Amino acid sequence: MLDFLSNIAITVSGRWYLLTALIWLAVLVSLFIYRRTNPLVSSPLRILLMILRGSALVTLLLALFETQVTSSWQEDVPPLIAVAIDQSASMATVDQKGPRIEQLARALRQDLPQVWTGSMTQKYFAFDSRLRPLRPSELDSLRPSGDVTDITSALETIHSTLREKNLQAILLFTDGNYTRGGHPSRYAAESGVPIFCVGVGSTQPPPDLSITRVQANSFAYSGEETPIQITVTGTDLPTVRAAVQLIENDQVIASTTLQAAGSPFEQTVTLSWTAGGEGRHKLRVRVSGQAEELAQDNNQRTVYVDVLKSRLLITLLAGCVTPEISFITNAIKENLRYRLQTLVQRTDGRLYDRDGQPAALDSLDHTDILFAVNYPTSLTPDEMIHQVEKSWTTFSRPILFMDGAETDWKKLARWQRWLAIRTETLQTQPFSATVSLTQEGSQHPIMQIPGSGPVSASAWNLLPPIWVHHRIQGVRPGAQVLAMAAGDASRPDVQQPLIVVFSDGMVNSAALLASSLWRWALMMKGINNEDELYMVFFNNLIRWLQMEKKKELVNLSLSKSSYAFGEPIPIQISAYDVRFNPVANASVSLLMEKQGTSMTLSAAPAGNGLYEATFQPESPGEYEIKAVVQKDGALLGTATSLFSVGAYNEELSVRICQRPLLQGLAAVSGGRYVSADSLYSLRGQLPAQSLSRVRSRRLDLWNHGALLLFILACLIAEWWLRKWKGMV
Template identity: 25%
Template sequence: MRFTYFWQLWQVILALAMVIGITSFVYIRLKSPVSTRVRAILICLRILAATILLVCLLEPVLVQQIDITPPNNLLILADRSKSMTIRDVSYNDEKVDRMLPVNHLLFSQDSDFVKQLNDRFTTHIYQFDQNLERITGKTLEIHTGTGLTDITKSIQTAINEWRGQAISGIVLITDGEHNASKFDVDQLVDLKVPIYPIGVGNPNPQNDLGIIRIESDPVSYLDHETTIKVTIRNNGYTGAKIRLMLKQNDRIIGIETTTLANQIDQIATFTVIPKEEGMLQYLVSLPVLDNEITTENNQKKFSLKIVRSQLRVLYVDGLPRWDYAFLKRVLEKDPNIEATCLVLSLAKASSRIQPKFPRSEAELLAYDVLIIGDIKANELTSNQQQLIKIFVAEHSKSIVFLGGKNSLGKKGLGRSEMADLLPIVSPLTGCRSWDQDFSLRLTTQGKFHPIMQLGKTSELNDTIWQDLPPLSRRISGFQLRGGATTLAELHHPTLTEPIIVFQPYGLGKSVLIAAEGLWNWGFGVWGFKDEDNSYPRFWGQAIRWLASQSSAKQIHIIADKSTYLIGEEIKATIYTYDKTYQPFNTANLKLDVTLPNNKVFQIRTDQDNSVPGRYTAKFLADKEGKYTLKASGTFDGVSIGEDKITVFSEQQVTEFENPRLNRRLLTSLATQTNGIYFPIEKARSLPDQIEDQKEPVFATEEKDLWDSPIILILAAGLLGSEWFLRKWKGLV
């Protein structure tokens, strides 16, 4: 306790002495016939009241320490992913799925596990697979989901919910089958929270035969052989002879027989010849062998995009430069492209026998795509230039311009009869060229354009484009035409220069690559050199897209993937354009979805304000099979067309690729985060092992004692008692 107004001790004693002296003097000298006992009581009452008032004048304050230590939180994360359905846990002398002992540990009345934890901590229970979900008090059981397992993301999300509060640890109940992303233990160590894994499942290899992965080209060609590689893994069936079956629409189209090797991955190869175009789904299945721990991984579906083959490409260049040599090699190596390549300077010199440029419209129309290299305007006759314009504008064909010093210079194609075919407007003096290495950056439109998809996922695609080798020369100084769309630009912090540009022209398409040195991509992407095919893939899908008729539509719909797992969201992106192929924001869109059971329903589309003319939609894939998405639109009551795509949904099998408890991962996680690993059979001894991480926190609280109704009542009571006694004795 302290006083607001501090007096010296002698001052306090003097004041009290004066109160006692004056009060005693007054009552002792009182001449009324009052007994000594009554006088003493009156003196005491007066002195006590005066003392209380004196103390109040000093304003005493009570100072005390208040314990404000926050609750000591403990987070419990229970795995509910698909692999928790595997029946490899011994429980009451029988094999049960992994989820049963987890539910018994957390919710059974026979288990005091959570009660022991609640005695020391404030517990919060979550369930997770790819996503984390808080469990309410009404939950009596966790049901397995359909997703993958993401341990890292789930732990990070749970800790973020309690950021700034004391967390003594995380109890992680799982089989350790992390498969939604690359497991990075360093991210969890950096959280500085002890993790106490409880392993569920059998850590020993179990009898199992399963499909690990299926590999095939993302695009296959009609009436051409396509190779499909199936990687299988077995444990406990070495020497067994099995048959793999490949099916399409429940029809067997391939059978392969193989003998299982000793616990190693094996590859079985199918060769198919597609007979129809479109997105087709196939099924690879393995036989079910005796005593398999799970049969969920005995079959796997995959999709192939089948397109028309043998596209004819005419490539014309001015000189036999590096770009010509590399592109010619790629075109000629592609079995689905029939390429005709010619160098105009060699034709004039008659130094070798080579093809001639088509002399008639009919000869030129035999080709699907025309590639014009670095040539000057006068290297093509007026008649040839007119044929090219008709080829694109009237016959839905496509042209690619490879920009260079000649083609975009002062005497280049920008001043020719087919200048309006270019998606740019060249200055009178020609464009400028810069001989310095540079990299490309995808624009927002480029991230979704079919030409620019070099990776299977958007993340991988971004990484590949960032790591592509630099180009050696860029062309700049031009202006884009009104209907042009930039797909890739100069990667620079301040400059914005289009490099890959597209525009519709009449019924056809025109693409400009305002750079030289694309052949550098033929040496591989940094970080992916052993498996990279970015250069041939870019040209292959560019030619495929240019030869298609999709870009003439005013509505274009794409999905972020071609195959989804049950329980995943199907995300569709719709682009709308006006008649000049400019982004169009005021269309009335409708998106119809045909489910695998042939029922049709509509879903809402939301406008993406960050990109003109782009709309998004998403819905849950809750059934296995084919989904058809058809987008249509109107403006002022008039149809602007429609577009549709097909995607597939399949059962989750990744969870069963390694069907045993990953004890090594969980033990390592516990060690590096200062936790302890327990198998679920010994989980009830865990509560005593969790250390209390909280530190006591105290706050100083001050309370005014003088400013209290009780003090006022006490002082008034003493003075009132004194007055009443005096009144009673006739002293008033």
């Protein structure tokens, strides 16, 4: 390595003396070639030709020896101060010191210029949920409106962006009310950069009445009363008397009076709401404002409740008492959407409830789903057969039929048009059988068991044998066979449909052509297998049975009902055909409406009947979304939902400047806390040390395109001059 003036270094891959000798040789060759020319040319031209030839050869040698030139110099970097300004909604509130936006503007416009000294440079940033750079000209036009304050993320981003630029300190303008990102002091203690916190706002709570919490079930049942709990807090108010109201569709549907003798206080009141029709309902909770309040933007909240059809009544008709009844009951009772009415036939042919009371035949008119388990039997009276038939004819109830040893298939034939199977039987000799999924069944939602793989085959193969009592001639045209019953070792050649489903698009029907399915639950637990296949299977089956045409074939899912402004909204749509098979390659459009404005976007396929989209709202407000699913130009179904963006701002739940938090943040980082009206006291307090550092730059001559161009240029110029003069 050779050093020139201690700031330029030249490095070659070979030996210096060899390169030097070759360079001298190249120069001498160039001089020798052009010492005499034919024809004779002027001396200046000969010198130029020597220079061109010599330059080309020398440069080529430098490239062959992989020459590198490194230059270094000393650089003085002035001190940099980052100014981070909180632009969340809480910075726009009003307190005892007046509007915070005015406090902030006064500090930035009047006091901040007095803080700068010497050679300090500044970079300005605004932050709420994310950090963005600001131009100095924008400081007079700040409009705080963010739904989220993430102080930690802002500090991390500033530090990672400016740490190579002599960042000396961060000047943080905020009220300290962070709502995301965790306690900022945890990061500040490790950053190594002092943070000077400028507290904006009063540390005294203003006169304020606010709704701080609304508790309601995320779903309710149509026609049933649902409690809504509202928590109201008050600060710096005299005796309070306020109306707390529950509002739907701009109508007050429930109200109560809240009274408090002085403040601070926190009270919780409960209002009742009776859910109407199915779907997502928007409820607004409001507490009347007080004259002393400086602002009333936190006096109301919006809550969304999904209203489901009133609890589905499942009536189980059993031909006799069997263990199956208890296991079905246990599988269903965990789901609050269902009520189970069990009616068991006795030897007199009548049905009795669990209390041993005779069941009224007209109770079937109120049933949503009918289970016929080992029913009807030879003891079942024709009157009961007729009553079930009449109920189905009038109300088109979905049905699950489970075969049993006592089932009378001749009487069952009267219900043929509602069943998924044909009621003609070949024999009544029972046999033991295992479950074998069909190809169609492996894809059907009823048979999908979470955690058992996409086809669930491994879970079904582990099940113990069950009993098949009747062999059937076939299934109904259009029915789907989801599983087959395969005979055991004594009857290996016997197979028949075991689980069959049918849907005409209006009513669904299913058949389980075996008994002792309870063994799936009992015996699996006996071998310490905790697989909940039995429970999951029955709940899948019930869900499929109660699906209504076009109404639930398309489902629209949102992760929640309220989003912060700026937060992306993931949307998922599931689409099924009338046989509840996932629909692929459908056209899914989403219509967003908000206060008279609308926009449309498309959802992309995600596989297995799922479609996904992400919506980025351009403004806060209340939105209605409608999903329209079409397949081959035909409407498959629609689904709607409601959600809000920025409807409730957690920023407004705390009205004071968090001075203790900001003091702690400044202390652990080596900075200092001041209030916005004392900002001028930081003059001379900010670190302002310039940074001297050595910078270097390396040029690889051997790997530089310009080097090749230079060699070619020299050789081409030499060739052209020789040709011009006719030299040989």
